[in-house]
Amino acid sequence: MAIWLPSPSVGLGDRPFERLVERSKVRSIHFHWFLPPDTADVDRVDALYAAAIAVAPERLQTRIAAIENAVRGTTVTITSPNGTNLTLKVAADARVHRNTGDASRAKVAGARSVRDREEELPASLFRTTDISGAEGTIVGYSSFDTRSPVLSVTFAGGRVTKFESKKGAEAIVTTWTKATGDKHVPGELVISANPELPAVLPSGFMPYYGYGSGIVRLAIGDNWESGGRNRSSNGEVLLFIPDATVTANGKVVVKGGALAVGGR
Numbered sequence: 001m002a003i004w005l006p007s008p009s010v011g012l013g014d015r016p017f018e019r020l021v022e023r024s025k026v027r028s029i030h031f032h033w034f035l036p037p038d039t040a041d042v043d044r045v046d047a048l049y050a051a052a053i054a055v056a057p058e059r060l061q062t063r064i065a066a067i068e069n070a071v072r073g074t075t076v077t078i079t080s081p082n083g084t085n086l087t088l089k090v091a092a093d094a095r096v097h098r099n100t101g102d103a104s105r106a107k108v109a110g111a112r113s114v115r116d117r118e119e120e121l122p123a124s125l126f127r128t129t130d131i132s133g134a135e136g137t138i139v140g141y142s143s144f145d146t147r148s149p150v151l152s153v154t155f156a157g158g159r160v161t162k163f164e165s166k167k168g169a170e171a172i173v174t175t176w177t178k179a180t181g182d183k184h185v186p187g188e189l190v191i192s193a194n195p196e197l198p199a200v201l202p203s204g205f206m207p208y209y210g211y212g213s214g215i216v217r218l219a220i221g222d223n224w225e226s227g228g229r230n231r232s233s234n235g236e237v238l239l240f241i242p243d244a245t246v247t248a249n250g251k252v253v254v255k256g257g258a259l260a261v262g263g264r
Contacts, residue, residue, distance in 0.1 A: 113227025
């Protein structure tokens with residue numbers, strides 16, 4: 001057993017914990033306990049996290065499986081009032097990480113990536129790196145708060161053709177422009193499913209890294225941890241969309257930021 005004590009994130013860009021998981025092939029559980037910048041929200045967020053952790057893995061598995069069944073082998077369309085209109089394809093044999101909170105030996109027996117041996121609490125996510133053919137534009141927050149910088153990224157032929165700041169994201173654009181490697185390629189599609197986490201608080205904070213039910217996240221660039229082939233010097237760029245509508249070959253999976261499959 002290893003316990004990672006609280007520490008500054010500065011200097012951890014090489015992901016030492018994740019590399020340890022990779023080398024040792026352990027099963028791991030972690031929970032960052034992200035708190036909002038607003039003092040008035042802290043007690044509420046603490047209570048939300050406690051309730052979200054208590055959601056049974058079987059319930060999350062049902063919700064994640066419904067997402068997986070809906071999107072496998074389809075053309076997924078993501079739209080939002082913010083100007084997002086993006087399509088991409090999910091492979092019929094897509095590798096999927098199902099973050100249900102179950103870290104049992106049986107659950108990780110078929111692990112194919114570091115991520116498959118990392119259960120994050122509170123659990124929630126459907127995640128796949130097997131996406132291709134991105135076309136259109138996605139506009140999203142660069143972090144899990146609606147007060148964070150906003151990026152607009154346009155794709156054609158599966159690659160980024162325009163990478164712009166919509167609000168306060170100039171530094172991110174500069175870093176991306178200077179980066180090398182697979183920075184132009186979508187890395188993974190993530191859809192959150194925990195019913196006990198609201199997508200966004202009135203303050204703008206998205207509880208636990210946007211793990212609230214119905215939040216859509218697209219990563220661009222490096223997807224090493226999730227078992228993908230992309231490698232980029234700037235790591236991954238994340239775009240969070242809390243009010244997206246997602247369809248898979250026309251079937252509604254998320255509607256206006258609310259998960260539309262998998263029951264309550």
